[in-house]
Amino acid sequence: MKKCIFFTLVTLATSAAYAEDLSKYQEESRAVVMPFLKQLATENQKAISEGGPESAIKVCKDIAPKMAGDISRQNGWKLSRVSLKVRNPLLGTPDAWEQKNLQEFTALAAKGEKAETMEVAEIVQEPAGKSFRFMKAIAMKPGCIACHGNAEQIPANIKARLSEEYPHDKATGYSVGQIIGAVSVKRPI
Numbered sequence: 001m002k003k004c005i006f007f008t009l010v011t012l013a014t015s016a017a018y019a020e021d022l023s024k025y026q027e028e029s030r031a032v033v034m035p036f037l038k039q040l041a042t043e044n045q046k047a048i049s050e051g052g053p054e055s056a057i058k059v060c061k062d063i064a065p066k067m068a069g070d071i072s073r074q075n076g077w078k079l080s081r082v083s084l085k086v087r088n089p090l091l092g093t094p095d096a097w098e099q100k101n102l103q104e105f106t107a108l109a110a111k112g113e114k115a116e117t118m119e120v121a122e123i124v125q126e127p128a129g130k131s132f133r134f135m136k137a138i139a140m141k142p143g144c145i146a147c148h149g150n151a152e153q154i155p156a157n158i159k160a161r162l163s164e165e166y167p168h169d170k171a172t173g174y175s176v177g178q179i180i181g182a183v184s185v186k187r188p189i
Protein backbone atom coordinates (compact mmCIF):
# COMPACT_ATOMS: atom_id res chain seq x y z
CA MET A 1 0.00 0.00 0.00
CA LYS A 2 2.77 2.39 1.03
CA LYS A 3 4.56 1.62 -2.14
CA CYS A 4 1.45 2.38 -4.11
CA ILE A 5 1.03 5.86 -2.52
CA PHE A 6 4.68 6.61 -3.03
CA PHE A 7 4.35 5.67 -6.66
CA THR A 8 1.32 7.96 -7.09
CA LEU A 9 3.17 10.89 -5.53
CA VAL A 10 6.16 10.41 -7.75
CA THR A 11 3.92 10.23 -10.79
CA LEU A 12 2.13 13.43 -9.80
CA ALA A 13 5.38 15.26 -9.13
CA THR A 14 6.78 14.05 -12.43
CA SER A 15 3.74 15.07 -14.43
CA ALA A 16 3.64 18.53 -12.76
CA ALA A 17 7.30 19.05 -13.64
CA TYR A 18 6.62 17.75 -17.14
CA ALA A 19 3.77 20.24 -17.63
CA GLU A 20 5.95 23.08 -16.32
CA ASP A 21 8.86 22.21 -18.64
CA LEU A 22 6.51 21.76 -21.55
CA SER A 23 4.89 25.17 -21.19
CA LYS A 24 8.26 26.85 -20.62
CA TYR A 25 9.71 25.30 -23.78
CA GLN A 26 6.51 26.09 -25.65
CA GLU A 27 6.70 29.79 -24.68
CA GLU A 28 10.35 29.91 -25.69
CA SER A 29 9.58 28.35 -29.07
CA ARG A 30 6.68 30.70 -29.73
CA ALA A 31 8.91 33.65 -28.94
CA VAL A 32 11.19 32.57 -31.78
CA VAL A 33 8.67 31.16 -34.27
CA MET A 34 6.21 34.09 -34.25
CA PRO A 35 8.79 36.76 -35.25
CA PHE A 36 10.23 34.33 -37.84
CA LEU A 37 6.81 33.97 -39.51
CA LYS A 38 6.09 37.68 -39.22
CA GLN A 39 9.37 38.63 -40.81
CA LEU A 40 8.85 36.21 -43.69
CA ALA A 41 5.38 37.65 -44.38
CA THR A 42 6.85 41.18 -44.32
CA GLU A 43 9.72 40.21 -46.66
CA ASN A 44 7.24 38.52 -49.02
CA GLN A 45 5.00 41.59 -49.19
CA LYS A 46 7.97 43.90 -49.61
CA ALA A 47 9.42 41.84 -52.48
CA ILE A 48 6.06 41.60 -54.25
CA SER A 49 5.36 45.34 -53.99
CA GLU A 50 8.88 46.31 -55.05
CA GLY A 51 9.57 43.84 -57.86
CA GLY A 52 6.41 41.83 -58.52
CA PRO A 53 5.67 38.21 -57.55
CA GLU A 54 8.70 36.71 -59.30
CA SER A 55 11.10 38.70 -57.16
CA ALA A 56 9.54 37.12 -54.05
CA ILE A 57 11.00 33.73 -54.96
CA LYS A 58 14.11 34.67 -53.01
CA VAL A 59 12.06 34.99 -49.80
CA CYS A 60 11.07 31.31 -49.75
CA LYS A 61 14.23 30.10 -51.47
CA ASP A 62 17.01 32.12 -49.82
CA ILE A 63 15.75 34.23 -46.92
CA ALA A 64 13.63 31.58 -45.16
CA PRO A 65 16.33 28.84 -45.16
CA LYS A 66 18.97 31.38 -44.11
CA MET A 67 16.86 32.65 -41.20
CA ALA A 68 16.01 29.07 -40.18
CA GLY A 69 19.73 28.21 -40.29
CA ASP A 70 20.71 31.25 -38.22
CA ILE A 71 18.03 30.52 -35.60
CA SER A 72 19.08 26.86 -35.44
CA ARG A 73 22.75 27.77 -34.93
CA GLN A 74 22.01 30.49 -32.38
CA ASN A 75 19.71 28.37 -30.22
CA GLY A 76 21.07 24.87 -30.68
CA TRP A 77 17.62 23.77 -31.91
CA LYS A 78 16.55 22.59 -35.32
CA LEU A 79 14.07 25.04 -36.80
CA SER A 80 12.63 24.20 -40.20
CA ARG A 81 9.61 24.67 -42.43
CA VAL A 82 7.94 21.39 -43.30
CA SER A 83 4.98 20.41 -45.42
CA LEU A 84 3.03 17.34 -46.57
CA LYS A 85 3.45 18.52 -50.20
CA VAL A 86 6.90 19.92 -50.73
CA ARG A 87 8.62 22.00 -53.35
CA ASN A 88 12.09 21.38 -51.92
CA PRO A 89 12.27 17.84 -50.48
CA LEU A 90 15.67 18.46 -48.86
CA LEU A 91 14.43 21.19 -46.53
CA GLY A 92 10.71 20.57 -46.36
CA THR A 93 10.17 16.83 -45.89
CA PRO A 94 8.54 16.11 -42.51
CA ASP A 95 9.61 13.25 -40.24
CA ALA A 96 7.06 10.84 -38.72
CA TRP A 97 6.14 13.13 -35.79
CA GLU A 98 5.73 16.10 -38.13
CA GLN A 99 3.69 14.09 -40.65
CA LYS A 100 1.29 12.89 -37.97
CA ASN A 101 0.72 16.40 -36.63
CA LEU A 102 0.50 18.02 -40.07
CA GLN A 103 -2.21 15.51 -40.93
CA GLU A 104 -4.00 16.37 -37.71
CA PHE A 105 -3.74 20.11 -38.44
CA THR A 106 -5.12 19.54 -41.93
CA ALA A 107 -8.04 17.48 -40.58
CA LEU A 108 -8.85 20.19 -38.01
CA ALA A 109 -8.70 22.90 -40.69
CA ALA A 110 -11.11 20.87 -42.82
CA LYS A 111 -13.51 20.98 -39.87
CA GLY A 112 -13.26 24.77 -39.79
CA GLU A 113 -10.62 25.38 -37.14
CA LYS A 114 -8.41 28.38 -37.84
CA ALA A 115 -4.92 27.50 -39.07
CA GLU A 116 -3.48 30.59 -37.36
CA THR A 117 -4.14 29.20 -33.89
CA MET A 118 -2.96 25.63 -34.44
CA GLU A 119 0.11 24.38 -32.67
CA VAL A 120 1.37 21.30 -30.89
CA ALA A 121 4.03 20.78 -28.21
CA GLU A 122 5.35 17.48 -26.89
CA ILE A 123 8.37 15.96 -25.18
CA VAL A 124 9.35 12.84 -27.09
CA GLN A 125 11.80 10.03 -26.55
CA GLU A 126 13.62 8.97 -29.69
CA PRO A 127 16.47 6.48 -30.22
CA ALA A 128 19.11 9.23 -29.86
CA GLY A 129 17.53 10.88 -26.80
CA LYS A 130 14.83 13.18 -25.52
CA SER A 131 13.62 16.24 -27.39
CA PHE A 132 11.07 18.93 -26.99
CA ARG A 133 9.08 19.22 -30.20
CA PHE A 134 6.91 22.10 -31.31
CA MET A 135 5.04 22.82 -34.49
CA LYS A 136 3.01 25.83 -35.53
CA ALA A 137 0.79 25.73 -38.63
CA ILE A 138 1.48 28.11 -41.51
CA ALA A 139 -1.71 29.43 -43.10
CA MET A 140 -1.87 30.17 -46.80
CA LYS A 141 -2.21 33.95 -47.35
CA PRO A 142 -3.21 35.98 -50.45
CA GLY A 143 0.50 36.85 -50.94
CA CYS A 144 1.37 33.17 -51.42
CA ILE A 145 -1.07 32.46 -54.27
CA ALA A 146 1.22 33.52 -57.12
CA CYS A 147 3.49 30.55 -56.33
CA HIS A 148 1.43 28.12 -54.24
CA GLY A 149 -2.11 28.63 -55.65
CA ASN A 150 -4.01 26.77 -58.36
CA ALA A 151 -2.49 26.40 -61.83
CA GLU A 152 -4.64 29.20 -63.27
CA GLN A 153 -3.59 31.60 -60.49
CA ILE A 154 0.15 31.23 -61.08
CA PRO A 155 1.52 33.74 -63.64
CA ALA A 156 3.21 32.21 -66.70
CA ASN A 157 6.70 33.55 -65.88
CA ILE A 158 6.57 31.99 -62.40
CA LYS A 159 5.14 28.74 -63.71
CA ALA A 160 8.08 28.53 -66.13
CA ARG A 161 10.64 29.13 -63.37
CA LEU A 162 9.01 26.71 -60.99
CA SER A 163 8.82 23.93 -63.56
CA GLU A 164 12.46 24.46 -64.50
CA GLU A 165 13.83 24.62 -60.95
CA TYR A 166 11.37 22.26 -59.27
CA PRO A 167 10.17 19.71 -61.85
CA HIS A 168 8.73 17.58 -59.04
CA ASP A 169 6.96 20.49 -57.31
CA LYS A 170 4.01 19.44 -55.13
CA ALA A 171 3.52 22.73 -53.26
CA THR A 172 0.68 24.16 -55.34
CA GLY A 173 -3.11 24.02 -55.33
CA TYR A 174 -3.59 25.74 -51.96
CA SER A 175 -6.32 28.28 -51.27
CA VAL A 176 -6.23 31.09 -48.71
CA GLY A 177 -6.71 29.86 -45.13
CA GLN A 178 -5.55 26.31 -45.86
CA ILE A 179 -2.50 24.87 -44.13
CA ILE A 180 0.50 25.01 -46.43
CA GLY A 181 2.91 23.62 -43.85
CA ALA A 182 4.32 24.34 -40.43
CA VAL A 183 7.31 25.73 -38.64
CA SER A 184 8.86 22.94 -36.66
CA VAL A 185 11.22 23.20 -33.69
CA LYS A 186 13.18 20.27 -32.31
CA ARG A 187 15.18 20.96 -29.19
CA PRO A 188 17.33 18.34 -27.47
CA ILE A 189 16.69 18.27 -23.69
Ligand code: HEC
Nearest residue numbers: 053056057060061081083086087088092143144147171181
Ligand atom coordinates in the same frame (compact mmCIF):
# COMPACT_ATOMS: atom_id res chain seq x y z
C1 HEC B 1 7.40 34.11 -55.65
C2 HEC B 1 7.09 32.75 -55.35
C3 HEC B 1 6.69 32.39 -53.95
C4 HEC B 1 5.81 33.03 -53.10
C5 HEC B 1 5.04 34.33 -53.36
C6 HEC B 1 5.73 32.22 -51.92
N1 HEC B 1 6.53 31.10 -52.04
FE1 HEC B 1 6.75 29.61 -50.68
N2 HEC B 1 8.11 28.68 -51.87
C7 HEC B 1 8.58 29.19 -53.08
C8 HEC B 1 9.73 28.42 -53.51
C9 HEC B 1 10.51 28.65 -54.78
C10 HEC B 1 9.94 27.43 -52.52
C11 HEC B 1 11.04 26.37 -52.49
C12 HEC B 1 12.23 26.94 -51.73
C13 HEC B 1 13.45 26.06 -51.70
O1 HEC B 1 14.01 25.79 -52.77
O2 HEC B 1 13.84 25.65 -50.60
C14 HEC B 1 8.91 27.64 -51.50
C15 HEC B 1 8.79 26.86 -50.37
C16 HEC B 1 7.89 27.09 -49.36
C17 HEC B 1 7.78 26.30 -48.15
C18 HEC B 1 8.68 25.14 -47.73
C19 HEC B 1 8.15 23.78 -48.08
C20 HEC B 1 8.38 23.42 -49.53
O3 HEC B 1 7.37 23.26 -50.23
O4 HEC B 1 9.53 23.25 -49.97
C21 HEC B 1 6.76 26.84 -47.43
C22 HEC B 1 6.25 26.36 -46.08
C23 HEC B 1 6.27 27.99 -48.17
N3 HEC B 1 6.97 28.12 -49.34
C24 HEC B 1 5.27 28.81 -47.69
C25 HEC B 1 4.91 30.02 -48.32
C26 HEC B 1 3.97 30.96 -47.75
C27 HEC B 1 3.22 30.77 -46.45
C28 HEC B 1 3.88 32.03 -48.62
C29 HEC B 1 3.09 33.29 -48.48
C30 HEC B 1 3.34 34.07 -47.28
C31 HEC B 1 4.78 31.72 -49.73
N4 HEC B 1 5.38 30.49 -49.52
C32 HEC B 1 4.95 32.53 -50.82
C33 HEC B 1 8.05 30.25 -53.78
C34 HEC B 1 7.15 31.17 -53.26
